[in-house]
Amino acid sequence: MSKITKIEIQKRNKNRVNVYIDEEFSFACDMELVYKFGLNKDSVINMDELREVLKEEEYISCKNSALRVLEKTYKTEKEIVKKLKDKEYSEEAISRTLEFLTKYDFINDNRYASMFARDKVKTQGKNNIKYKLIQKGVSEDIIMDVLGSLSDDDEYDTALNLCTKKYNILLKSNSDKNVVKQKLFRFMLSKGYDYNLCNKIVKKVLNIDIWE
Structure with a gap:
């Protein structure tokens, strides 16, 4: 059986400790786990207990990593999972983290x-x-x-505004109505508007001009 011979608080992070087993450094963990698992100097620890501590340590690390990401910007579940997998957390740690994030509405x-x-x-x-x-x-x-x-009227107004601005830019370098029309249409499609709305908006913008 192995014995914990030293538990020291880390200098740079007072919430974490270094644990030594049989006089050699074994692992670092959150201070919370010292109390949760009753880790003390001279206490005996077997491999099953050690695995449980390390599993819980990974979960805490995984959860904190996800929370740090969400502090900066909101993410979808898929985006969070990808970031955690990139950090090579286990499936179990990620699954528990997602359960926590969902329960407390950190991801939705x-x-x-x-x-x-x-x-x-x-x-x-x-x-x-x-x-x-x-x-x-x-x-x-x-x-x-x-x-x-989403409001169809708002989408229409935005599309009309974008198309009008693009039209004014194109006029500075193009005088051919058909060329301008084609470029406007491609531009509106690239912005994600459906074919019918693009057609309607482009016609309206061109009708404003003296070409009509």
Whole structure:
């Protein structure tokens, strides 16, 4: 049986300790685990107990890593999982972390998608928003609900504004109506607006000009 021969508080982080077993450094862990598992100098520890401590230490590290990410910017579940996998946390630690984050509402794909869509609709169409949310791992049901809640009038007004600005820029270097029309149409499609809306907006913008 192995024995804990020393537990020392880390100099740079008073919330963590270094644990020595049989006079040799064995592992570092959160101070919380010292109390949770009753770790004391001269106490005997077997391999099963050691594995449990290390498993719990990994979970705490994984959870704290996720919380640090979420302090900076909101993320979807898929994005958080990717970041944790990149740090090579175990599936069990990641699963427990997701359970914690969901329980305390740190991650919520529905809320994220709604916030994301309301922000992006100011500069792009629903097709682009849908594609980006799919990439972020948001479910199709959530995406459709969120896109359905967006105002068609707001999307139309934004599209008209973008198209008008692009039109004024194109006029400075193009005098051919067909060339301008094609470039405007491609531009609006690239912004994620559907074909019918692009056609409607481009026609309206061109009709404003003396060409009509």
